[in-house]
Amino acid sequence: MDNLEIAWVLSRIADYYEILGESAFRVNAYRRAAETVERLDRPVAEVLEDLPGVGKSIRAVIEELLTTGESQLLRSLEERVPGDLLRLLDVPGIGPRTIYRLYTELGLTTVEEVRAAAEAKKIRTLKGFGGKVEARILEGIRAMGKRRERVPLAEVYPLAQALVAQIRRIPGVLDAVVGGSIRRVEPTIGDIDIAVKTTTPEEVSERIVRLRGVREILARGEDALSFQYELLWPIRVDIRFFAPEIFGSGLVYFTGDKEHNIYLRRLAKGRGYHLSEWGFEREADPTDRILCPEEEDVYRVLDLFAPSPELRIGDTPFRPENRERISHLVRLEDIRGDLHMHTDYSDGGDTLEAMARAALARGYTYIAITDHSRSLKVAGGLSLERLREQGEEIRRLEERLSEEAGRPFVILRGAEVDILPDGSLDYEDEVLRELDLVVASVHTHFQQSREEITARIVRAARHPFVDIIGHPTGRVYGRRDAYALDVEALIAAAQESGVTLELNSHPYRLDLGPPHLALAQEHGVRIAINTDAHNVEGLEDMFFGVATARKAYVLRDTVINTWDFPRLWSYLRRNRGPSPYRGRQV
């Protein structure tokens, strides 16, 4: 049983306990344990003894799951709450207490029975329930299964930026910032959170609800506004209004994550303060307030540094082992080049020159052009002849741009070479040796067994002329699961062969993800943060990749495209010998 399955059982137990009216603290304990297990970067069995928030009882459940694959506790809970009532938890506005009352007071045990009872107007007979609750239940059941769950960051990000830009233009808006999981650069997003700085929330709110795309208003008060937003597809938007003097505490609160907020509030409490989005209040004397116009103010009161948003996961940035490393983490401004991009030679949308100029404008000192190899016909893979042609154009362009820029600008002649189903590569060794840089990636036969695909990619990782394994797991958020690859085996192979693993920055991919990145770094494996850009705009995705690396506490020095060119070059020549085209100094 893997970590995800165990986490699922724990959160299931929490759901049952919640419906049964168990202590909220017990429910919370299971829920937190589930999250802890889900986030682990190694099998739970290895670290079960010292898992924070996992004590005797929950440990026993996990041990039982590990040995028998089942949980007696879960089974007995399933008997106590028969049917499929748990599914109602997914209905917005329906929570555990409502489900509990439907079960105990009306004897309903299935979603179908609940629907029938709502249609027969029986639910409104319960004390405190009216027609609106009934309507909400019916609407929720109707929408079940059709509802989209979390959406890939790639799809939400531009939408959120456009929306916040519109809000900024509304009179009375002093500032507006996207918060929540988007600001934390999480790979999937549940809703769009926006913190608005204003002294006139009512007027601003009135203007926001008239924006194009605003559908159903879900909640609207003095300080908050929620609505369904729909341009191409629907997503919930939550907006909070904060006065300038509390915008810092408001933005901290609205950025999260939830565990991070709880940690900060507990810390405040230990110092006799009550912390909320309104700022600090001394518990002994509520009139004694500390206002926080900036986020840094909140952290300063607690004697903490303000972690960048992507690091705000529970208390992790403040743990001693991370705290020391934090100033050495890779930053966007450390990136000196991009080692994976496409041009219109294959399936890119922009020319070689446009891509190179855009990279130069970003301040890069080197890039690698890595169009697809010949067998990938759907992506216009390059024949040997086209590859050679491109190489010549690259040489001329490099010279011209370096001259124009008045500084060296290196364009590496690379390729993204297909790893064929048997693990061999799509160009002959002589061709690979002549290239400056080879990214090897899987683009076909995703469905191979774990053994097959692991052997396939490991074989490529051991090839002397492969420099980078591109998007190693192949996962594409919202579209495709990872290959069945044994990533740990790949990391072990990379440790041996010295090949670099890619962190593909495209927000649909973010592959490798943080747990694997951390594991790779721990084993001394190098990482390349690349955009895999298919047009000029794609180069901007580097931001997502760097944030993802930071979540894994990847250090600057682990990332080969933070190195200066001589160091990178000697790495690239490690198995190829001297280059016939390029001296050591550039």
Place this chain on the structure above:
DNA sequence: GCCGTTTTCGGCCCGACTGTTTTCAGTCG
């Protein structure tokens, strides 16, 4: 259920909004 240089018992983060009431529980984030 978990946890402890304030505690092995007694706490456990906090507030906005809705619906149905008339002071609050439930839900959500």
